[in-house]
Amino acid sequence: MHLIGDQAVVETVDVITPVVNDPFTFGAISAANSISDVYAMGGRPLTALAIAGFPSCDYEPAVLREVLRGAVSTLKRAGAVLIGGHSFQNDEMKFGLSVTGVVDKERILRVQGAAEGDVIVMTKPLGIGILTTALKGGKLTDAQMGAAIEWMLTLNETASGLAARTEASACTDITGFGLLGHSANMLRGSGLDFVIYNDRVPIMDKVYEMIDAGMVPEGAYNNLRFMDGKVEFPADFSEDRKLLFSDPQTSGGLLITMKEDGLRVFKESRVYYAVIGRVVNGAGKVVVI
Numbered sequence: 001m002h003l004i005g006d007q008a009v010v011e012t013v014d015v016i017t018p019v020v021n022d023p024f025t026f027g028a029i030s031a032a033n034s035i036s037d038v039y040a041m042g043g044r045p046l047t048a049l050a051i052a053g054f055p056s057c058d059y060e061p062a063v064l065r066e067v068l069r070g071a072v073s074t075l076k077r078a079g080a081v082l083i084g085g086h087s088f089q090n091d092e093m094k095f096g097l098s099v100t101g102v103v104d105k106e107r108i109l110r111v112q113g114a115a116e117g118d119v120i121v122m123t124k125p126l127g128i129g130i131l132t133t134a135l136k137g138g139k140l141t142d143a144q145m146g147a148a149i150e151w152m153l154t155l156n157e158t159a160s161g162l163a164a165r166t167e168a169s170a171c172t173d174i175t176g177f178g179l180l181g182h183s184a185n186m187l188r189g190s191g192l193d194f195v196i197y198n199d200r201v202p203i204m205d206k207v208y209e210m211i212d213a214g215m216v217p218e219g220a221y222n223n224l225r226f227m228d229g230k231v232e233f234p235a236d237f238s239e240d241r242k243l244l245f246s247d248p249q250t251s252g253g254l255l256i257t258m259k260e261d262g263l264r265v266f267k268e269s270r271v272y273y274a275v276i277g278r279v280v281n282g283a284g285k286v287v288v289i
Helices: 023-040 061-078 128-136 143-153 157-165 178-187 207-212 218-226 239-245 260-267
Strands: 002-004 007-016 044-054 081-089 094-104 119-122 170-173 192-196 254-258 274-281 286-288
Touching: 007 023, 007 044, 023 044, 023 061, 023 094, 023 143, 023 157, 023 170, 044 061, 061 081, 061 094, 119 260, 128 143, 128 207, 128 218, 157 254, 157 260, 170 178, 178 192, 178 218, 178 239, 178 254, 178 286, 207 239, 218 239, 254 260
Parallel strands: 044 081, 192 286
Antiparallel strands: 002 007, 007 094, 044 094, 119 254, 119 274, 170 254, 192 274
């Protein structure tokens, strides 16, 4: 991040493998996922460079054109432009963006900074990693993924603006490390705990059905292992629920801490949100109750 006058320049990059079957939709989702880091800092995306790993022996060039077209459609919604990029031969399709944005240096949203007494808010339900794994495993059809795709295509732009208006104490986006991993990152170096209310965490439809069918991504197991010693669960908390809270998200929502009176701003908006917990004095742990 570089300061220029009263603004800071934000740079971020993210690349993912396909989460849906349609190339255009994959490109659009990948772009939303890449832009999300700018929104998580309260910024506004300006330009992007495309990064594409392309198995030319497996796909026609038209597939990559559709991926790019989808990415451009998302950038247009975000008010940003694609100015170039780079492709390389790869055994697996990969696509993402390097994004440049700007943010008012007096209103930067930071990962750390949560304060005792803050409420914890998330702006999209969980379950994307499990559902996209189920799609790859043939347990769900493209049509059944409709709602999940809409969530992945939803930009965090408005939620980011609301977080800035509330003078949120901390913010991040929930992506590859899941709800628990990103919560732990927000607590790093603090003398605080996040108390997460199990029954208030929103979950997408069909997620439990897909967990029962064995459609849990390897990343969820890895994330849960990483949280050993950093999270406390109730004695009767199921393994399925632990994995769900560790589920890696693609283009997930924001995770925000703020004073409780800041919820008024969210209540007056049309942005989806759920109050899932509270920040308390502690030892840097996530405590699920």
